[in-house]
Amino acid sequence: MMALLAFASLEGWAADTLRDVQQAELDRVRAGVADQVHLAAFDLVDELVFGWTNAPVFETPTPVVLAGVTVPVGLGTGIAAMVENHLAAVLAKNPTTNLTLVHCPQCSAVVVHAGPEATIVSRGIDDPATLAALGGATGQHALFVDVEAEGAWLVLRARLTRLTPELPIVWSHTLATSASAPALLRASDDLKSASAARQEYLDALRGRGLVAVPLRVAIRSYDSPEDDQGVPPPPFLWLESGVELSPTDARAWTSSLMVGYSFIPQAYQGLMGQARISRLVTGRSRSLTRPDLYAFFGGAVITVWGPATASFQKPLLNADELLLAADLEGPRTAFGAMQFGLDLRLGNRIGVSVCLENLPDFANSRNMGEYLRILGIGFQSLGTEVTFWF
Amino acid sequence: MALPLESPPAIEVLFFGGRDPSPGPNRPKEWSRNLSCERWDAVAGSHRYPGEIKPPPPRGGYVERFTMVCREPMLRPGLRSPLDGALLGALQTSTVALVDAAASLRPDLAGSTWLVEVFVPSPPVAAKLAFATKNALMGRGLSVSDRTPLLAAGDVEVLTRMPPDEAYPAACARYFATGSLSNSDALLAVVSRDPRETIVHAGICVAGTWTWLR
Numbered sequence: 001m002m003a004l005l006a007f008a009s010l011e012g013w014a015a016d017t018l019r020d021v022q023q024a025e026l027d028r029v030r031a032g033v034a035d036q037v038h039l040a041a042f043d044l045v046d047e048l049v050f051g052w053t054n055a056p057v058f059e060t061p062t063p064v065v066l067a068g069v070t071v072p073v074g075l076g077t078g079i080a081a082m083v084e085n086h087l088a089a090v091l092a093k094n095p096t097t098n099l100t101l102v103h104c105p106q107c108s109a110v111v112v113h114a115g116p117e118a119t120i121v122s123r124g125i126d127d128p129a130t131l132a133a134l135g136g137a138t139g140q141h142a143l144f145v146d147v148e149a150e151g152a153w154l155v156l157r158a159r160l161t162r163l164t165p166e167l168p169i170v171w172s173h174t175l176a177t178s179a180s181a182p183a184l185l186r187a188s189d190d191l192k193s194a195s196a197a198r199q200e201y202l203d204a205l206r207g208r209g210l211v212a213v214p215l216r217v218a219i220r221s222y223d224s225p226e227d228d229q230g231v232p233p234p235p236f237l238w239l240e241s242g243v244e245l246s247p248t249d250a251r252a253w254t255s256s257l258m259v260g261y262s263f264i265p266q267a268y269q270g271l272m273g274q275a276r277i278s279r280l281v282t283g284r285s286r287s288l289t290r291p292d293l294y295a296f297f298g299g300a301v302i303t304v305w306g307p308a309t310a311s312f313q314k315p316l317l318n319a320d321e322l323l324l325a326a327d328l329e330g331p332r333t334a335f336g337a338m339q340f341g342l343d344l345r346l347g348n349r350i351g352v353s354v355c356l357e358n359l360p361d362f363a364n365s366r367n368m369g370e371y372l373r374i375l376g377i378g379f380q381s382l383g384t385e386v387t388f389w390f
Numbered sequence: 391m392a393l394p395l396e397s398p399p400a401i402e403v404l405f406f407g408g409r410d411p412s413p414g415p416n417r418p419k420e421w422s423r424n425l426s427c428e429r430w431d432a433v434a435g436s437h438r439y440p441g442e443i444k445p446p447p448p449r450g451g452y453v454e455r456f457t458m459v460c461r462e463p464m465l466r467p468g469l470r471s472p473l474d475g476a477l478l479g480a481l482q483t484s485t486v487a488l489v490d491a492a493a494s495l496r497p498d499l500a501g502s503t504w505l506v507e508v509f510v511p512s513p514p515v516a517a518k519l520a521f522a523t524k525n526a527l528m529g530r531g532l533s534v535s536d537r538t539p540l541l542a543a544g545d546v547e548v549l550t551r552m553p554p555d556e557a558y559p560a561a562c563a564r565y566f567a568t569g570s571l572s573n574s575d576a577l578l579a580v581v582s583r584d585p586r587e588t589i590v591h592a593g594i595c596v597a598g599t600w601t602w603l604r
Binding site for chain 1: 543
């Protein structure tokens with residue numbers, strides 16, 4: 001008997017725990033959904049108030065009671081408070097709507113009116129006669145706002161009712177946005193239409209124009225030979241600049257032409273001409289809000305001279321030859337390079353890139369190894385770059 | 391006699407969510423069923439979704455192209471009861487259809503003041519149905535009031551014991567008899583007659599006479 005009771009109580013405890021877990025999970029899901037919905041609801045509120053700024057319902061500033069804000073069934077009351085606060089804040093920052101929110105505690109309170117005909121229990125706002133007896137807001141207007149999720153759409157409805165015994169609705173409006181439409185996140189004190197906001201976004205995109213001037217600092221390092229018989233060139237520091245062109249504002253494709261100069265006193269100097277084509281791989285147009293990743297391919301012609309550039313010239317050097325080369329000018333050489341790499345950009349303002357270079361002239365050089373070999377192509381040089389666009 | 395040959399239409403899918411909306415190994419059927427999809431032809435679709443749907447070639451194409459535009463629901467399934475979800479999911483279309491039916495059936499009431507009452511099990515859903523119906527009436531340019539017609543407690547006591555087919559006409563008559571509704575008022579009542587139904591019915595009460603719309 002005791003075992004049965006213990007088992008029964010254990011089962012009850014397990015059921016309670018399961019319900020608690022389910023409730024907690026449901027609350028978590030609700031909070032996640034509310035996070036997504038509230039931005040869309042704010043967007044609709046902004047659009048509503050923007051409509052009032054363009055076409056005010058009243059010709060003069062008119063006191064309005066915010067009678068109620070209701071949110072999608074299934075979500076908590078927290079989002080209702082957020083929407084209500086946002087509506088009040090946007091209205092306060094846009095006095096040209098001619099809607100002045102007023103405080104009316106009797107309007108939302110439950111009032112009881114007992115008369116010779118009947119006893120009526122209602123909200124004050126639903127019974128203007130009682131409201132008048134309580135010294136409430138007779139003759140003012142009440143604003144009702146409802147937000148509801150209807151399939152893939154979030155719909156906002158609003159109506160204004162005159163607080164007279166007949167409670168006539170003087171204005172109503174319905175707005176909708178879809179689950180796939182990103183919120184415009186308009187500033188409360190600078191509301192604008194959706195088309196104007198989109199134009200502003202496009203202007204921001206176009207603000208950089210189709211032509212940009214990059215300034216790049218690059219470091220190229222060369223792999224050591226595998227047999228350690230030769231001497232690899234030292235790392236090269238390049239300062240590059242030029243012009244970058246895009247055929248469209250989306251900047252899905254870009255091309256650049258740049259020249260570079262490298263100088264380390266008593267070691268080397270170099271000049272470089274470089275052309276690249278880049279393709280955006282994260283999306284179809286560059287983003288203002290997240291990093292963009294480009295893949296690029298290009299070619300370069302490089303000439304270097306100086307005491308430290310002997311490794312570019314001879315297949316195999318020893319220490320004596322390096323010392324002999326360390327005269328005033330040193331050896332001079334020119335070679336070509338093919339580049340493949342990835343470029344991560346932030347707002348098309350700054351970027352960091354990594355590239356591998358194939359140097360055909362040094363395919364069999366004993367002074368250089370290969371970092372990587374793909375499809376028979378060896379990459380002797382590895383470059384890291386930081387770029388600023390102006 | 392040559393038979394007209396019609397090439398099969400080509401259908402592409404535009405999905406605002408990144409994934410293929412059709413069921414698959416990692417896409418349950420329930421997820422696909424919950425999507426809201428609409429079919430657009432190339433001309434209308436390219437106007438509605440410029441940049442997303444390609445317009446037809448200037449000289450026409452060899453096949454007629456359609457695009458299925460799919461979206462995930464705003465709320466995940468399971469956050470509200472199935473009845474509430476069904477009623478609210480089609481709130482705009484159902485209320486507009488009710489108002490259209492009312493206005494078409496009684497064009498003589500264009501000058502009346504319309505009142506709305508909703509009788510469904512859930513009070514929040516009732517409030518939303520009333521809100522949407524009032525906005526739909528306003529959208530047709532009708533005069534609408536927020537006033538709620540009242541009945542005495544004794545009337546309510548009797549009416550709630552009557553079957554629905556008798557209760558609504560009786561309530562309508564009592565509204566008029568007690569002066570809660572005047573000759574210039576028209577009451578549009580939205581009613582859920584069975585909690586298993588996912589559609590709502592509606593009736594009009596004018597001058598004490600009840601008429602079912604649907």
